Amino acid sequence: MKKQCTILLMLLSFIGDNLSAQQQTGDYLIQPVDFTRVHFTDQFWAPKIEVNRTITIPYTLQKIHETGRIDNFLKAAGKMPVGKITEFPFDDTDLYKVIEGASYSLQVRPDEALERILDTLIQIIGDAQEPDGYLYTFRTMKPEKLHPWISENRWEKDPDLSHELYNSGHLYEAAVAHYLATGKRSLLQIALRNADLLVKDFGKGKAAFFPGHQVVEMGLARLYRVTGKKEYLELAKFFLDIRGDGKIKGAEYSQSHKMVTDQHVAVGHAVRAAYMYTGMADVAALTGNRQYVNAINDIWKDVIDHKLYLTGGIGATGNGEAFGDAYHLPNMSAYAETCASIANVYWNSRMFLMNGDAKYIDVLERILYNGLLSGVSLSGDRFFYPNPLASMGQHQRSEWFSCACCISNMTRFMPSIPGYVYAQKENDLYVNLYVANKATIELPAGKVSIEQQTNYPWDGQVKIKVKPEKEKSSFALFVRIPGWASQDAVPGNLYTFLNQQKRPIPLRINGKLVDYKIENGYVKLNREWRKGDVVELLLPMEIEKVLAHPSVKDDNNRYALQRGPLVYCLEGTDNKDSSVLNIVIDKEATFENAFKPEFLNGVMVLTANGTATKRQVDSYQLLRSAQTVMAIPYYAWNNRGATEMQVWIPFNESAARPKPAPSIATKSRSSSSVGNARMLRTLNDQYEPQNSQDHNGGYLHWWPRQNTTEWVQYDFDSTYTIAESTVYWFDDEPFGGCRIPRSYKLLYLQNEKWLPVETVSMDSISKDIYNSIRFKPVRTNALRMEIQLPEAHSAGIHEWIIK
Incomplete structure (x- = not known):
């Protein structure tokens, strides 16, 4: 019997974790088929998983070494002087998540060298663990000054900022993955010592702090499945039940404003939220708690009906990386964090296991092929943190982030995809x-x-x-039968296909x-x-035009393209003048599809006839020109450099953004004390901001600088006589760090010297409107604006016009 149980444990998957009925009281009625039993032979996912194995995992291991994340553990173990430490107290989890992803990879493709690397890293982690099981390098290393998110005593910090329990959750996830992959208990023993400490410190009559960033609930449920130790499951439930109980001040940001069973709409930080809903599903499946089920059923419906991007992304706003209000789904400023997409897969997977309805797989599939896959480049070593649905060229994949959660999360997730097939x-x-x-x-x-x-x-x-x-x-x-094949674009009524004819x-x-x-x-x-x-x-692979609910204002007079599970976008690289924001394509336009095997690692492209629009000088009439328009799968965008992109295509000119008319500003070379080329391009793009905190258009900002004198400059293409400057300030009050400046002035270049203009009239410095300075005419080939930033804030500019 003991041998049989050991074999059974080795077959657990990261989402299933099956155990015999004798070892636990219950679980999901439906169980996923272990991803180690499903071997991909396709030309879509198998190459991407192989890129993750050969490129992304080694790359991420290298970066966590270069950025000092491994050194944090060595310092905590007393094997290195503390000195400078990394930026965030959750940096420990990047190591855990890479170990998790590498462990999944080992289950599919044995690799002795990689296994030895993991053995070394686990030894380093174990050396950093305190005798009672506590493992949190930012405290254990005893830096000269504690990180501001950490209190003097364990656990006793603002729960929204403390990541002690968050770190534990990812440790548990990694430990189970490593144990199942290798049969070794080295990391599992570290995790169990830490979990036993949590059981000792937390619970009724003990410490009553809820996890600021959820994930430990999922981790504890996994440990329970592996060990059968009921205290782990009880603690997971305890952490859920004390959220919003009023004993500790809570906030929507961390879903602690109400008891979890009283929450019925999605609010706050999207990653935290989806991890919590997943943890609630796990605990409900294992305990039979119907109140949890009722709550997450309502929340799921709220997301599907009001807060889901067509790409499957969640989290509309960068303010708190959070859900917005119902139907608030901006495109260019969409946050749609990669981590949130991964968490959304976990949640929808659990909803399916609980209910057996394909609508949850419809959402899961949409996320996989679009909002999640866009988070990593085709090369496997460049990444997106937010995943916008439109860009003026200001977005670019990065080789690393100081907050690297999305990178390590993609690393651990990719090898597990076969576990969602059956x-x-x-x-x-x-x-x-x-x-x-x-x-x-x-x-x-x-x-x-x-x-x-x-x-x-x-x-x-x-x-x-x-x-x-x-x-x-x-x-x-x-x-x-996928919903999209039956003309149901997405469960609910947030998105519909223009053509409702069932095939x-x-x-x-x-x-x-x-x-x-x-x-x-x-x-x-x-x-x-x-x-x-x-x-x-x-399955009918028709090219569908998708319409959003009329209440999604950003998508009015637009449609998106979808073929099968894939959402498409227009990218400047493939279209005339490297522009797509100025394109209009009629509702009735016919699109053709063609597979290009050598293009973007092999993709189906869509083409149709459209119209490009352009502004004229001193005229409201637009110039129009016909052109062939090409669309590519959304996941493949920004693999050839930064350029314009949009998912939602205007079918009405009122929704398009025509190319700017030639002006002194548009023909100038921009420069600034911040020196960011992508931001500088937004100064003269003739975008009309809706208000000062409009994130849909690009803007230049000096954040995080405060109380300094900054500058921005136009070098004209010729010498002009000018007499007026107009600026629209960026101000993201109350949540952001930018406000209108304390003051500003203009200088013009003459004989290699900067001279102040002689002001005739000047508007007061105000947000949400254009501010103008009229001055005695000067003849020059360059103009500079000097800005005095507020004492406690930065500042920024949407648009700068010269007349």
């Missing part, structure tokens, strides 16, 4: 995702081999070969057409299966 409930086998693969699945009816042959997502033809180990075997195969979705068994009905998004094929049985599904 799921089972007794003798019910669910086919959730379509990827060419071979899998072996244990059902009560016997072992079954499944093979998918498909070129999805480029092609809708799917062939599923069923090979029971026995001569024949009776079980039900649940074949998912046939033929399904055959052994060549014979099957008459079926769809229930909860699946076709149930309950029969006696024999070796050689083949199920064939033909």
